Amino acid sequence: MTTESKPKSKLARMLPTIMMILPMVAITAGVSSWFFLNEPVPRPELSKNIFHFPATKSVPEFELADHQGAVFDVESLRGKWSFLFFGYTHCPDICPTTLHSMAQIIDRLGEEAQKTQFVFISVDPERDTVQRLAEYLPFFHPDIVGLTGTPAQVEQFAKAMWVPYMRVENPESPADYAMDHSASVLLIDPHARYHAIISPPYTVDSLIQNWRDMVAFFEATH
Amino acid sequence: MPRGILAGVLCLWSMSVFAEALTVAEAWVAAAPPGQTLMAGYARFINQGGAPLKLTHAQSAQFERVEWHQSSVEAGMARMRKVTEIGLDAGQDMVLEPGGMHLMLIKPRGVFKPGDQILIQFQSDASETYTASFEVRRVGEGSAGSSTHDHHHQHLNH
Numbered sequence: 201m202t203t204e205s206k207p208k209s210k211l212a213r214m215l216p217t218i219m220m221i222l223p224m225v226a227i228t229a230g231v232s233s234w235f236f237l238n239e240p241v242p243r244p245e246l247s248k249n250i251f252h253f254p255a256t257k258s259v260p261e262f263e264l265a266d267h268q269g270a271v272f273d274v275e276s277l278r279g280k281w282s283f284l285f286f287g288y289t290h291c292p293d294i295c296p297t298t299l300h301s302m303a304q305i306i307d308r309l310g311e312e313a314q315k316t317q318f319v320f321i322s323v324d325p326e327r328d329t330v331q332r333l334a335e336y337l338p339f340f341h342p343d344i345v346g347l348t349g350t351p352a353q354v355e356q357f358a359k360a361m362w363v364p365y366m367r368v369e370n371p372e373s374p375a376d377y378a379m380d381h382s383a384s385v386l387l388i389d390p391h392a393r394y395h396a397i398i399s400p401p402y403t404v405d406s407l408i409q410n411w412r413d414m415v416a417f418f419e420a421t422h
Numbered sequence: 423m424p425r426g427i428l429a430g431v432l433c434l435w436s437m438s439v440f441a442e443a444l445t446v447a448e449a450w451v452a453a454a455p456p457g458q459t460l461m462a463g464y465a466r467f468i469n470q471g472g473a474p475l476k477l478t479h480a481q482s483a484q485f486e487r488v489e490w491h492q493s494s495v496e497a498g499m500a501r502m503r504k505v506t507e508i509g510l511d512a513g514q515d516m517v518l519e520p521g522g523m524h525l526m527l528i529k530p531r532g533v534f535k536p537g538d539q540i541l542i543q544f545q546s547d548a549s550e551t552y553t554a555s556f557e558v559r560r561v562g563e564g565s566a567g568s569s570t571h572d573h574h575h576q577h578l579n580h
Contacts, residue, residue, distance in 0.1 A: 291460075293524050294500045332457070335457045383495045384498055399498050400498070
């Protein structure tokens with residue numbers, strides 16, 4: 201018996217070539233789409249107590265004085281990551297503990313700290329003058345910036361930062377009133393835009409790690 | 423005169439009962455920046471007696487006033503409130519540490535540096551007294567005999 205080999209169709213003859221080319225086309229398409237379709241950068245997985253702003257919004261104009269007596273305004277927030285936290289010097293327990301933790305963060309960041317500024321804003325401008333802050337803050341860390349202003353300036357800034365505070369009277373000793381205040385840390389990006397609100401509880405380690413993740417996200421998207 | 427002696431003996435007796443029951447350990451005061459009019463003291467208060475104790479008053483010759491204060495964070499707000507007395511159940515071990523209950527030392531009479539000792543006298547509701555020595559330390563240096571203290575309390579939940 202003889203078998204007559206059928207002449208192969210054109211497509212069948214080209215099949216091996218197609219089989220070779222197809223994966224190459226697929227790979228090229230895949231790689232180029234990876235480069236050109238501009239896939240969104242995944243948002244970092246942060247601690248639950250961090251609100252990471254979904255869109256960018258600029259910090260409004262404000263004016264306060266730093267503990268050296270210089271003007272501190274929205275321009276002072278540009279070029280660095282700013283950690284803003286609120287308190288008052290007539291606060292013997294919580295505020296020194298927070299300031300100590302911020303000092304630890306600055307020391308732990310080492311060189312990286314040059315990208316940041318740690319800013320303590322007094323919610324008690326009546327007692328916390330520029331001079332008082334200048335006396336108080338260097339005890340915790342020479343790089344912590346202290347801000348104060350007129351009561352109206354402080355109120356305007358705190359409102360812009362969604363930071364509530366409230367005077368609590370001391371009937372036995374009126375001069376020794378206390379201030380309830382938000383324990384959150386506001387993170388402002390180097391373009392003076394809101395980036396995150398960090399609510400307690402947080403640790404020195406978690407704050408550093410979360411900040412690094414947010415910086416990596418920011419740098420990949422800018 | 424005999425009544426005075428009796429009162430004195432009774433007083434000594436009650437003092438020793440109180441002193442036997444109460445132990446104040448790991449007592450320290452946070453060193454404060456210059457010009458600070460308020461300081462905070464921390465310690466462990468242990469009631470080793472068989473009956474509850476109530477501390478109603480605290481004072482120190484080195485400060486104008488000593489009060490109990492409770493710090494807390496509620497709904498994201500840091501607060502501080504005066505507490506009028508401290509109750510210790512039999513066997514209770516109460517730790518005063520940064521961010522919670524503390525002694526508020528008001529208007530120091532002098533400047534205190536790390537290493538200085540501050541004597542604080544506590545009084546019970548039965549007018550018994552107990553004096554404890556608090557060492558001035560930088561925050562973060564922890565309490566006596568516990569170098570890992572700061573490590574465990576890095577939580578800023580206050």
